[in-house]
Amino acid sequence: MKKTILQEKNKMSEKKITIQNIQQAKKDNKKIIMVTAYDYPFGLMADQAGVDIVLVGDSLGMVVMGLDGTVGVTMDNMIHHIKAVVRGCKKAMIVGDMPFMSYNTSIREAIINAGRLMKEGGCDVVKLEGGIDFAPTVEAIVKAGIPVQGHVGLTPQTASALGGFKIQGKNTQAAKRIIDDAKALEHAGAFSIIVEAVPAPLGEIIAQTVRIPVIGIGAGSQVDGQVLVTHDMVGLFDKFVPRFVKQYAQIRPIIIDALKAFKEEVSTQSFPASEHSFSMPDNTLEELKKSKRFSSLIKTEDK
Numbered sequence: 008m009k010k011t012i013l014q015e016k017n018k019m020s021e022k023k024i025t026i027q028n029i030q031q032a033k034k035d036n037k038k039i040i041m042v043t044a045y046d047y048p049f050g051l052m053a054d055q056a057g058v059d060i061v062l063v064g065d066s067l068g069m070v071v072m073g074l075d076g077t078v079g080v081t082m083d084n085m086i087h088h089i090k091a092v093v094r095g096c097k098k099a100m101i102v103g104d105m106p107f108m109s110y111n112t113s114i115r116e117a118i119i120n121a122g123r124l125m126k127e128g129g130c131d132v133v134k135l136e137g138g139i140d141f142a143p144t145v146e147a148i149v150k151a152g153i154p155v156q157g158h159v160g161l162t163p164q165t166a167s168a169l170g171g172f173k174i175q176g177k178n179t180q181a182a183k184r185i186i187d188d189a190k191a192l193e194h195a196g197a198f199s200i201i202v203e204a205v206p207a208p209l210g211e212i213i214a215q216t217v218r219i220p221v222i223g224i225g226a227g228s229q230v231d232g233q234v235l236v237t238h239d240m241v242g243l244f245d246k247f248v249p250r251f252v253k254q255y256a257q258i259r260p261i262i263i264d265a266l267k268a269f270k271e272e273v274s275t276q277s278f279p280a281s282e283h284s285f286s287m288p289d290n291t292l293e294e295l296k297k298s299k300r301f302s303s304l305i306k307t308e309d310k
């Protein structure tokens with residue numbers, strides 16, 4: 008049977024977003040939308056919301072695992088969470104973050120671990136933090152057939168070496184270094200770059216300097232796309248809210264209210280009500296009541 012135009016369109020819209028789509032978006036001046044997810048429900052919701060890229064970020068260490076930073080996140084943690092997100096996302100491109108020390112010790116180790124994120128986790132591409140110093144690593148991973156997204160500016164895995172979670176590139180030398188980092192990643196074959204916590208004019212210069220898409224988080228509006236940590240954006244993470252985050256919802260109080268209501272209703276026995284309970288055929292109940300084994304346990308009106 009011949010397909011209608013709408014069915015054809017729907018089929019097309021179900022197609023997975025590719026690197027080519029992301030790079031074309033920059034050429035077409037269309038903003039790229041990226042958010043984080045760490046499990047099946049959030050992967051599904053991000054996909055349903057129509058975002059282009061879902062990042063399974065090592066920020067999961069902080070917003071899901073309750074760690075103080077991202078350094079403690081392991082390869083096994085990442086694979087576990089990537090797998091869950093992959094089950095929820097049909098269309099969005101999935102980026103798997105390479106955790107601290109999974110790519111820092113040797114290029115061989117980096118290729119093996121990038122391969123594990125793809126083969127065992129199922130992500131489409133990997134992301135790693137670092138500029139010029141990691142360009143050879145990026146080049147080797149790309150040559151092994153694994154697409155890489157770079158990450159420069161504030162790099163949370165090495166935040167202590169950078170003096171904390173601070174804005175980067177504020178003086179000329181530091182700004183030039185970040186531009187050079189971005190250029191080195193482009194030359195190494197990265198398909199896109201995240202730029203985190205830099206002054207807005209620097210974000211714009213970087214996006215104009217490299218041809219690959221530059222996705223900003225705290226890098227101003229004149230970059231090629233924006234990424235936020237979903238748990239920050241919907242008010243699920245309680246410890247701090249970085250200045251560059253806009254909270255589009257406040258989910259925590261809604262969840263806490265629901266949990267309190269459950270507590271209250273169970274305590275006062277208004278939950279479960281009859282509509283949440285299952286009945287049993289009368290004759291089965293009668294027989295149970297008659298049986299010696301259970302009769303003492305069953306409350307009856309005539310007892």
Ligand code: KIV
Nearest residue numbers: 043064065066201234
């Ligand atoms: O891990 C993460 O969520 C990230 C974003 C901050 C870009 O790297």
